[in-house]
Amino acid sequence: MLPTFLRRLSLGLALCLSGSPLLAQTWPGDEWASQPAAETPALKALESYAFAPRDESGERKGIRTDALLVIRDGVVVYERYAGPTTAQTPHLLWSISKSVFSTALGVAFGEGRFRLDDPVAKYYPAFAAHPSVKMGHLLNWASGLAWEEDYEYAPLKSSVVAMLYTRGREDMAAFTAAQPLAELPGAHFHYSSGDSMVLAAALRGMVDEQAYADYPWHALFEPLGIRSAVFERDAAGNFIAASYAYLSARDLARIGLLMQRDGRWGERQVLPAAWVQFVRTPFANYQPGVQERGAVPGAQWWLNASLPGAQKPWKDVPEDTFAALGHWGQALYVLPSEKLVVVRFADDRDGSYSHNELLKRVQAAFAGEQP
Known part of the structure; x- marks a missing residue:
């Protein structure tokens, strides 16, 4: 087998001869x-x-x-x-953070760990009360769950403040899962940090505990040199x-x-x-x-x-x-x-x-x- 640097040199020559656009890109x-x-x-x-x-x-x-x-x-x-x-x-x-995590989740998608039309409860059993909510709904902030995404302007009624800092902070995904459905999943966009937290819990159901702890690094950060x-x-x-x-x-x-x-x-x-x-x-x-x-x-x-x-x-x-x-x-x-x-x-x-x-x-x- 050729040494690594020779294999890369051979690839580079092949790209040069083929006129590949890879050669012109800086990484x-x-x-x-x-x-x-x-x-x-x-x-x-x-x-x-x-x-x-x-x-x-x-x-x-x-x-x-x-x-x-x-x-x-x-x-x-x-x-x-x-x-x-x-x-x-x-x-x-x-x-x-939502976009960073969803990018790591995209690696899991490429590995065949889930499909967009999979029920969330398949990977996160605490979501069993909402069997009609799909992974794609969460990714589009369209779960249909009742949610108030207010910070400074309405802290007393804010779902996200409660999730991050008060009664939901111990288990943020479970706090979100306990919210009732306010509308049909996928029917409307409704921005929700809770949807993003349930995505985090769903990934945990796709891999074992050690893999979960390392997943953003193994899947995304390390390949990119982060x-x-x-x-x-x-x-x-x-x-x-x-x-x-x-x-x-x-x-x-x-x-x-x-x-x-x-x-x-x-x-x-x-x-x-x-x-x-x-x-x-x-x-x-x-x-x-x-x-x-x-x-x-x-x-x-x-x-x-x-x-x-x-x-x-x-x-x-x-x-x-x-x-x-x-x-x-x-x-x-x-x-x-x-x-x-x-x-x-x-x-x-x-x-x-x-x-x-x-x-x-x-x-x-x-x-x-x-x-």
């Missing part, structure tokens, strides 16, 4: 290739929007960006942090897929590049391309304007899709753009047609931040250029 190894873009008026305009100056007391007001990282065609072209966040900081992702990942678990042992993953900006960008390139990482198809297509397909029964969270729901990801009777949510951004979004301005944006991946960590509090405005300025600074 990060232990570190990303970096070629910082030149400082231009467009770049200054982006920075002035993303990084508001501090006042005399050192306090940030308005848009409060902690990190902004731009990857163009697999190469870092821009990176800036606002202390105390640094390039090494595993930043709390909030609801980006080393900063932290994923909290509740007292019952389930990953808190709704909210509590942590990654550095550069490591989160690896997941964005994986999704931009249809689930492929170098020579390996980590995710089935069909899974990426599913993630990027608008939920069929979504009604524009109903509980819209600044984008169109896909499968635990958010889309800039135009739908009948409604324009795309981010008017200046390509329609194929999709994103993982989290509380207080966390974002992972993927712009396939522009070959861009953008990571933004933040501490926004006043609602002044605009996805469209940031991405419009990113495009002005970086789209169409070649490293």
